[in-house]
Amino acid sequence: MKLRSLSLGDLKKFTTPIGLEGIADGLNVVAGPNEMGKSTLLDALRAVLFEKHSSKAQPIVALQNDRNDAGPVVALAFELGDGLYRITKRFIRKPYARLCCPDGRTLEGDAAEDWLRGLLGFDEPGKTGAKPETLGMWNVLWVRQGQSFGAPDLPASAQSSLHNALESEVGDVLGGRRGRLLPQRIKSQLDALVTSGGKPRGDYRLLPERLQTLQNNLTELDRRRQELSQTLDDLEEAEKLLARLSSGDRDRADQIELDEARVRRGEVAALEERIQAAATELKLKEQKLVQAEQAVEGRRKLSEEIAFDEAAAMAARERLTEVAGQEKKARSKRDSLRAAVGVAEASVTEADALVARSRAILAAVERHARLQALQQQCKKAEEAEERQHQANQAAAAILVTDKAIEQIRTAAKGLETIVARLRAAATTIRFEMPPEGIAGIEIDGQKLSPASPTLQAVQPIAISIPDRGRIIVDPAIKDRDKLIAQQRDARAKLAAWLDQARAADVEDAERQHARRRGHLEEAELARQEAAVHAPGTDEYEAGAQALADYIEGLSQIHAREKDELGLRELPRPQEARATLRTVEEHAGQARHALATARAELAGPEEALAQMQTELGAVTARSQDADQLLKQRREQYEKAEESCPNTRLEAELEAARSEQMEQAAKVSALAAERVGETLPQLDARIERLENALRERREKRHRLEVKIAELKSRIDASEGAGIDEAIEQKHRELERCKRECRLFDREVEVLTLLYTTLAAAEREAKERYLSPVLKRVRPYLQALLPGANITIDEDLQITGIVREAGYEEAFSHLSMGTQEQIAVLVRLAFAEMLAEQGRPATIILDDALVFSDDRRISRMFDILSMAARKVQVLIFTCREQLFEGLGGRELSLVPARSDELTSA
């Protein structure tokens, strides 16, 4: 389809008829500023083609001019294969539609619109006006402002048009609706059996579990069957055994043997008892013989002992006599030695008494000497103490103490300082005259001495020179009066201290002070001397008096000593010492003699003690021997009295012959033992008894076992295990068969589905090839190396970049999305146009988001497409779209004859 001209009147802002003329075959551009009315032109175009002239729908009403209420009129001339058509429609007011066909026919009203729909392939609009669904393919090819972004909206009718176009090019590769339903149907059948991951579901899923349960049941039943079978075998075996044991043949044979053994045992046991009795008798006889032998032997031993005891008693007596003599000798020797020791002890005592007295005398002598020395010391101490006393008294009499002299010296020094200052300030008056001249001169009434004709004047003085009159000298001294007053005060202070110290002047004070110090030193010397003579000791304090008291104490002790010693006169110390030495020597000698005597005594005393002990022992032994002998003799006498020796001998002989007789009897009985012994018979009896008992018990056990086995068989009765096993086998087989059927079904469905899906996929690829074939050159121009993917609903799903990775369409930028969408629209239009179907592309304000590079590529693409299909571009970017190179259309006044509104 080629649009040729469009004119409109009383439509929106256009009250006067205007139009577009000379629309070319290829690329056309309507460029102009905003509000120029580009979109209004598009509205008019859509209205005249797709809306019913009689429509009262809102979009139609909106076409009316705001200021007048005239009916909008649109006229469109377009060219199809068979020539030029002209459609004119007026809306709202006196609406009409008129289609002028190339064959000269003119159709009016609905007929015109029906014809138009047939020509262009769109659906009749509803009451609310034309919608994308009714526009069909035109909705894809004619893009309104703001709708060019994103994938083209393909309503069902548009898809249908495209599918028709595709099928007319590649044939019915998709197999129609039935074809599309088949894979779904197979898939749903497969889905009912397995999950998408191929895992069984529903009944199919439960089958393995059922199979396992059945197998388990079967195993359990088999086990029970086996058990039952075993129980039956056991029972049969047990009953056979019991039958054998219950026959009684063995028991009878064993019982006969047992009875025989018991009889034989009784006989053997009786013989053994007799042998036993004879043996016991023999033992008795043997014991009697032993007793008789012992009696004889006892009597013989007793007489032997008596003889022995007699000899022993004799020997003891002899020894006693001998030891008693020795003891006597020893005792006398000891007594003589003891007397010598007594003498030695007395002489030692005497010598010790003499030594003690001599020592006391010497102590008294020494004490006396000490007393005399102490008395001399005491006297000297007393003298020194007296001197100290006197010197202290003399010092106390002088008042110039160290403190007083210090005060006086300070005061004197102060006075001297002031006097010195006055002297320094004083005016010196020197008389240099011959002595004669001096005579007669008086100073303040006092005559001037010629020896010292120099004066120091502080105060005004009057120098009377006889005959001549007086000279008054008044020295000018600074602070003279103050100094004089200080001098006076100092002097007064000194005088006061001197007075307090009872000193005439400073020199006197110094002298008195020196005297006082001399006294004090003297007192100190005396004190030290006294301390030397009467020092403090442990026994008395320091000082003469304490010493005197001590001396007194000593004197009294000494007097008592003298009385106790009975001495009038004390010997001389040397004498006393010599005496002591002498007596001490005597005492030493006496002690030595005593030690010697005592040593001599020790041996004999010990010997005596031993002798005495032995004597005691010997005495006791002798007595014991005597006693024993006596007892033995009595014993013997008694025994002999009761049974004389001869009788004992006779009894012994009788016992011996009895014992021999009995032994012979026992041997005779033992010789009677023949054949089995008692233990052998006992063992046989025990064995037979055990065998009988064991069989009895075994029968009993078997009976119990049989009862138990029977009870188990009884318990299993009615279970019908074999029948149950067969039933389970049947169920198991059926279950396995079911499994196989399911497996087979899944295999078949899977193969069928995958084959169908693969075929469908391949068919779709083929089906879409006409679109892709046409898009591809455009895409190469826009995005070199890229490929586009489109689904079977002709929706763009994404692009495959040169590198091979696929990007979803929705993830692309707005600009790219719009550019690709335009390419697809171009491809669609191209395909339709090539098949002779009406197709024109209209883009209103599209590609505004494209960058410079892309826009120029898009221009190239549009130019390429415009060779095959008419393209109308509405844009407000006049300058930019100059580069497109299409025919530029502009609004021109239109002929008003057909456009005059009613």
Added chain:
Amino acid sequence: MTIRLIHTSDWQIGKVFRFVDDATMGLLQEARLVAITRLGELARRHGAAHVLVAGDVYDMEDLAPRSLNQPLERMRSFPAVQWHLLPGNHDPYRVHGLWDRLRHRGIPVNVHIHFTPEPVVIAEESFVLLPAPLLRRHTLGDPTAYMDEVGLADGHARIGLAHGTVSGFGSDSRSVANYIAPNRPERAGLTYLALGDWHGQKKITDRCWYSGTPETDGFDVIGGGQALLIEIEAPRAPPSVTPLLTGQYSWLTFAAHINSRADIGDLAARLRALPGTLDRILVQLRIEGALSLGDRQYFVQEINEGVGAALRFMRVDDQGLFSRPTQEDLDQIDRGGFVRAAAEALKRQSEEGAADDREIAALALQRLYVEHMKLQAARQ
């Protein structure tokens, strides 16, 4: 006096049929019980006072009480008939086993269990019964051997009753379990040896027969569903042996070559024309051939679903029936489009590759055909 006996065996009461559905199994089991009643009636009708059951009364040793009692109650209801039961390999005699339990519990007075190999004199009928019960499932050693040693009773017919097989495999028949010498009647002077174990009726010699099971229980059983009427005129003379029909259900096996829709029709007609009531017939079909997808579908509808519903049970072995998709089949699916492409691919797969893969592909193609047809039907 003519001795009349009914010879039967292999009742296999309690038998479980693994391959049939539950309802059919119930019917088949019930039929085995009904056969006992039939035997009682036949005995009455032919004036046979004794029914010899040559082993395998029960299919197994440990049955539920109901299964055990059902045959006894049937036998009890024929008080004039003496039933002689012999333990077989399926129900051997064991101490305290099945038979002892029955005896302890009490069996009808007209039922006799022969669990010891000892002659039993049936004085009023002038015959001696020589039973050879099995004491275990498999016995090595001929259980009838003892019959040779049993002394002859004057004027009495000697009738052996045994369970086992008369045909040995290979040269050493002793290695065969429950082997019975086929010449036992001659060796032991038997008038007749009533055998059980083979479910199909079979004459071994004039004096030795297998009665077969009274109700067929397998497709491989030939001559089942029968019993034998034995009539003995004299101990030495060979007995008169007459087969009697006892079974309700026929077990039939068919093999057919199917290559066209017409073949399918013929087969259906043949099956529908089987004699007797169709729901008393069990059929095992072995089909070979090749069919188009459409015909294969037709086969399922006509044979599996159609004739199958008429019969008591039908087992179809179609391992040898192959799909041979035709151009028409494929065009039926679609003339173009991807479904057609898929069909072509499956067809290719069904013609090449491993056998199992080929089979799956063929089934998938068949499925595609069916599903496509269903969709088409839904649209119309």
